[in-house]
Amino acid sequence: MKTIIQLALDILEIDRAVQIAKEAVKGDIDWIEIGTPLIKSEGMDAIRTLRKSFPGHTIVADMKIADTGSLEVEMAAKAGADIVMVMATADDSTIKDALLAARKYGVRLMADLISTPKPVQRAQEMDRIGVDIINIHMGIDQQMTGKTPVDLVLEIASKIRANIAVAGGLDEQTAARSVEAGADIVIVGGNIIRSDNVTEASKKIRRSVDNPQLNQAKKLDMDEEIRKLFMEISTPNISDAMHRQGAMKNIKPMLNDTKMVGPAVTVQTFEGDWAKTVEAIDEAKEGNVIVIYNGSSHIAPWGGLATQSSLNRGIAGIVVDGAVRDIEEIRKIGLPVFATSNVPNAGDPKGFGEVNALINCGGQKVKPGDYIIGDDNGVVVVPAERAYEIARRAKEVQKTEERLFDEIRRGGTLSEILKLKKWEKQK
Numbered sequence: 001m002k003t004i005i006q007l008a009l010d011i012l013e014i015d016r017a018v019q020i021a022k023e024a025v026k027g028d029i030d031w032i033e034i035g036t037p038l039i040k041s042e043g044m045d046a047i048r049t050l051r052k053s054f055p056g057h058t059i060v061a062d063m064k065i066a067d068t069g070s071l072e073v074e075m076a077a078k079a080g081a082d083i084v085m086v087m088a089t090a091d092d093s094t095i096k097d098a099l100l101a102a103r104k105y106g107v108r109l110m111a112d113l114i115s116t117p118k119p120v121q122r123a124q125e126m127d128r129i130g131v132d133i134i135n136i137h138m139g140i141d142q143q144m145t146g147k148t149p150v151d152l153v154l155e156i157a158s159k160i161r162a163n164i165a166v167a168g169g170l171d172e173q174t175a176a177r178s179v180e181a182g183a184d185i186v187i188v189g190g191n192i193i194r195s196d197n198v199t200e201a202s203k204k205i206r207r208s209v210d211n212p213q214l215n216q217a218k219k220l221d222m223d224e225e226i227r228k229l230f231m232e233i234s235t236p237n238i239s240d241a242m243h244r245q246g247a248m249k250n251i252k253p254m255l256n257d258t259k260m261v262g263p264a265v266t267v268q269t270f271e272g273d274w275a276k277t278v279e280a281i282d283e284a285k286e287g288n289v290i291v292i293y294n295g296s297s298h299i300a301p302w303g304g305l306a307t308q309s310s311l312n313r314g315i316a317g318i319v320v321d322g323a324v325r326d327i328e329e330i331r332k333i334g335l336p337v338f339a340t341s342n343v344p345n346a347g348d349p350k351g352f353g354e355v356n357a358l359i360n361c362g363g364q365k366v367k368p369g370d371y372i373i374g375d376d377n378g379v380v381v382v383p384a385e386r387a388y389e390i391a392r393r394a395k396e397v398q399k400t401e402e403r404l405f406d407e408i409r410r411g412g413t414l415s416e417i418l419k420l421k422k423w424e425k426q427k
């Protein structure tokens with residue numbers, strides 16, 4: 001059986017959803033899902049509109065039914081859905097009643113295993129009850145913490161007869177791996193709908209599910225993946241993902257077109273004392289960012305010789321809450337340096353302070369190992385324990401913006417496209 005690609009329209013505005021679906025259909029997706037956010041935003045009219053716009057396509061309504069199974073299946077079916085989704089965590093009575101309604105109105109029932117405590121056991125129960133499709137699903141928030149549905153597909157596929165769908169941040173590689181593991185339907189949202197070229201993104205998923213053996217890229221370890229993601233995204237993307245936490249105040253790049261990512265080695269020093277700052281270079285490992293609190297914008301604890309030494313050690317960059325000097329040499333060396341100011345004066349190597357203490361830099365707490373990302377906008381710090389999650393969330397911010405840029409380039413303004421007035425806080 002040909003693998004089915006289900007496009008998940010997790011978008012709030014119906015016009016944008018229809019437009020994105022048109023572009024995705026050109027890229028050969030099969031089923032069109034009205035995502036839960038769209039249903040919540042536009043109600044059953046979203047199903048009606050997509051039914052009318054795509055008469056030849058299978059329409060899936062991600063109702064995430066948790067109760068009153070029969071009533072909600074009936075609503076979605078009458079609005080034009082061919083497949084209706086129910087939560088596998090719902091009570092068996094809800095699932096059974098939803099199934100009866102599905103049979104009555106000639107639609108199929110898909111059970112979503114999202115947040116199910118025992119997914120293998122629950123998948124078997126859904127299968128016994130007679131649900132048509134079982135969706136092995138890691139929710140968008142779960143994905144941000146590194147969870148993926150692919151391994152579960154392999155575990156469940158051999159144990160049930162129902163068709164298997166899989167969802168949860170799928171891209172070309174994970175879609176291909178899911179097909180190899182036994183998925184019949186791959187559900188893709190973000191990696192198509194937030195692309196600035198929806199048709200091409202859909203075609204890529206098509207190619208990968210049709211030839212899954214050709215799409216087995218090497219899996220990166222967690223640190224490699226965090227670094228790769230942070231290199232691809234901007235500090236504004238990260239600030240958005242952190243709800244405006246993490247940006248350092250008054251710290252500016254000393255170079256243009258600069259980009260820096262790495263775990264922190266921290267230095268606490270006192271005005272103009274450059275002993276610990278320079279010793280930190282020898283303690284740091286390749287790829288680290290040295291983050292210094294110095295507290296003076298007039299006496300520099302950092303300059304050209306320290307920058308050259310850092311380059312030799314493979315250090316990724318330097319951040320100083322304080323001044324630096326030898327700016328021409330720093331520019332020539334090309335290593336990313338961020339500071340509050342540049343001045344002619346250096347201090348003395350007195351030896352006060354500490355390497356790898358908890359410090360405050362640019363108004364932000366920084367502990368050793370926290371991720372430091374710098375670019376032409378400034379510097380942000382991401383706590384080590386949230387690095388993967390924030391990198392993933394910031395990537396989603398970037399993808400959303402890329403798509404919006406594309407829509408604005410075609411004409412219109414940001415507030416028109418987002419229907420901003422409609423979403424202002426109601427009094």
Ligand SMILES: O=C([C@H](O)CO)[C@H](O)[C@H](O)COP(=O)(O)O
Binds near residue numbers: 010037138139191
């Ligand atoms: O069902 C979904 C989610 O719970 C939001 O409603 C998504 O449609 C599903 O996860 C697919 O989207 P991506 O994970 O962005 O591919």
